[in-house]
Amino acid sequence: MSLLTVKELTKSYQSGKVAVDYLSFTLNKGECLGLVGESGCGKSTLARCLLRIEPINSGSIYFNNEPIESLNGRQLYSYRKKLQIVFQNPLAALNPKLKIKDSLVDPYLEYAKELNLSYFSFTSKAAFVKQLLEAVELPSSLADRYPHEISGGQQQRVTIARAISIEPELIVLDEPTASLDVISQRAVLTLLTELRETLNLSYLFISHDLAAVNQMCQRILVMKEGHLIDEFNRRDLFDNERHAYTKELISIY
């Protein structure tokens, strides 16, 4: 069943640059869909359009069959609760003045009135923080630290814990491991896969790293210069029918 449907989406900037050009795809419920492409191909622009941070020029985006362009006020607030994002740079995503425990409860407090959690439960702030830290395999002793007092891998686990804390339907992972060393990258990808299964999440996993996408995703989209040029099931990655550009990406992976 379709969770997110993007139809003929075009987004250009004032400079005239067409960053996303007539892009169409569907993400199914429970799926991890990979989106790969080199730097500048339009991946982050697409993510910002999905979050309604950037207005689109034409086309449509449907979430649970509802067009998101027409959402405003309360409906937009509700939509944002269902879709969370994890960015490349966790330090930039965390408020430097907040202790980890305060950052962790922030999304919950923002959406508390509308939330009906099924996996986590908020009985007290301390208990909620403990559940979240456990879910992302961090020691509870980190709760009282500030973001700059923990490692990059730990910071990214905190941003993941924030994203899952309100049990969204979809998480956009925008190069979530790009700033991490290889060991932490692997651990975070494994964690994300486990969380998807436990919490019944769906992911749009954006990356320039075909190896990471191949590890995580059931289906893969390939973008080049704003266009979608290839789309296939993971098992067909090495199929001879792949687009020449996909083969080029394979050769460097």
Ligand SMILES: Nc1ncnc2c1ncn2[C@@H]1O[C@H](COP(=O)(O)OP(=O)(O)OP(=O)(O)O)[C@@H](O)[C@H]1O
């Ligand atoms: N605010 C903006 N104004 C004008 N052009 C922009 C803006 N943001 C992005 N672009 C341009 O749009 C194109 C797509 O950029 P985008 O950041 O979406 O690519 P990307 O695939 O996410 O790249 P990266 O992997 O480096 O993050 C690029 O040519 C970029 O220079």
